[in-house]
Amino acid sequence: MQKESFMNKEEKSSNKCPICGRPTHKKSEYCIFHASAEEKTEEELKKALKEYIQEIKEEGKDYDFEGFIFVGNINFKEDLNIIVFKKANFRNATFKGEADFKGATFERDADFKGATFKQYANFTGATFEGDANFTGATFEGKAGFWKTTFKQYAYFTRAIFKRETDFYKNTFKQYAYFTSATFEENANFWSTTFMGKADFKGATFEGGAGLGATFKGDADFSIKAIGEYISFYNALFNQGRTLVIKTTDVKNEVTIDFEKVCLENVYLELFLGEKTLINFTNALIRSTVIKKSQIENHILQEEKKEFSKAKEVYLLLKNNFHSIGRYEDESWAFTKEKDMERFSHSFPCYKEAFKKDSKIEKFPILKWIKKGYFKKWIISAFSNMIYGYGEKPWNVIKTAVAIILIFALSFSFIGLGNPEIIELKGTAIHQNSGNTVDLESKGLLKNNVIRNFPDSLYFSTITFTTLGYGDFRPLEGLGRILAGSEAFLGAIMMALFVYTFARRTGGR
Incomplete structure (x- = not known):
């Protein structure tokens, strides 16, 4: 008797799905909802779904599709007459065909954590009144979120998008988490509005991203990997917010496009990899908190020689x-x-x-x-x-020193004259004492560069600074031309020094 009772119990338990307790489907060990795609047909599944949904509506239960395996294309509005989901649980569900949630309203939390969409996932025009949780979801086909509204938190953490992803004209009213998400093809966020923080920390954009959106909260794009570009073309960042872009982990050539982006009064924190370039063409950059060290050697047009x-x-x-x-x-x-x-x-x-x-x-x-x-x-x-275009006073000083040395050498070659000494019939005479002096050493100094250079350097310096003590004078002819030229250059260089020094120390 005990043996028979055990067998009956074993037989009874084997007729129930080990996941949900529903009766098993045909020869499968699971119910029709959890049975594999090969163990059921699209017609069988849809019939069972209609019965299940009718039961939910009659009893006022929440929609629980956890772990369900959907075969064929499922349109929840046309096939199952579901327009409003009070609370929807699609955790770990698998959609073998297209999943169409177009225009659906999720009045409470919608849980798609770990769900797999094998083909097109259509959430166009859907509204999520509660949290939308797509953490760890996999979109193997295209993901369409056109004009979708997320009124509470949106979680796409670690989600994988294998095909083109479209978040065109979405509205995220609270935080949008795309941390560690992977976009294997183009990700489109054009005209989307992020009213809370947009968090893409650790995300991967293998096919590039279009982020011409409106960011009313802070935004973090500490990217793990990028294909070729991230475009913020025509994006708008609210004043007083912080935008973080980090590509230090990215090894390939990448362009960050800020063309026609409004960055007025934004805190811009850039941590760029060696091969990351930025395009600021026609961007509105005014009172934008940014540092030279963040962008030096990263300007796209300079690297492309578009001067x-x-x-x-x-x-x-x-x-x-x-x-x-x-x-x-x-x-x-x-x-x-x-x-x-x-x-x-x-x-x-x-x-x-x-x-x-x-x-x-x-x-x-x-x-x-x-x-x-x-x-x-x-x-x-x-x-x-x-x-240095008025920015480098030291350049003026170095140029002045060079001019003084060049003229000093010139005067060493052609010689200088001492106004207290005159030459009479080849003899040098001191005017005050009447004594004869050495013509070569104390009078008209010619053709002795080594001996003449100290006096020539002294004369060149006082000529450059226009002091002119009168203890030496240029010789007639070329000497006077050189002295006049040096005095003219000296006046210009001193004016330039005053200009550059005042410009550098007095601010703008």
């Missing part, structure tokens, strides 16, 4: 650094702006542009000179060398 465009980018950065009072960084940006202008006028740059011109011309260097590019380039080069 005219790079000049405009550095102009934006210069004005921004001025607006936040970072004058050292402003000086750097101004110098880079002038460098880009000089490079754009150089012959190699002109020659490169000349190659793209369909009209073939002979002697391009002559055209370069004729069109005025050489003049602009040489003036810019001298400005940089002599006083």
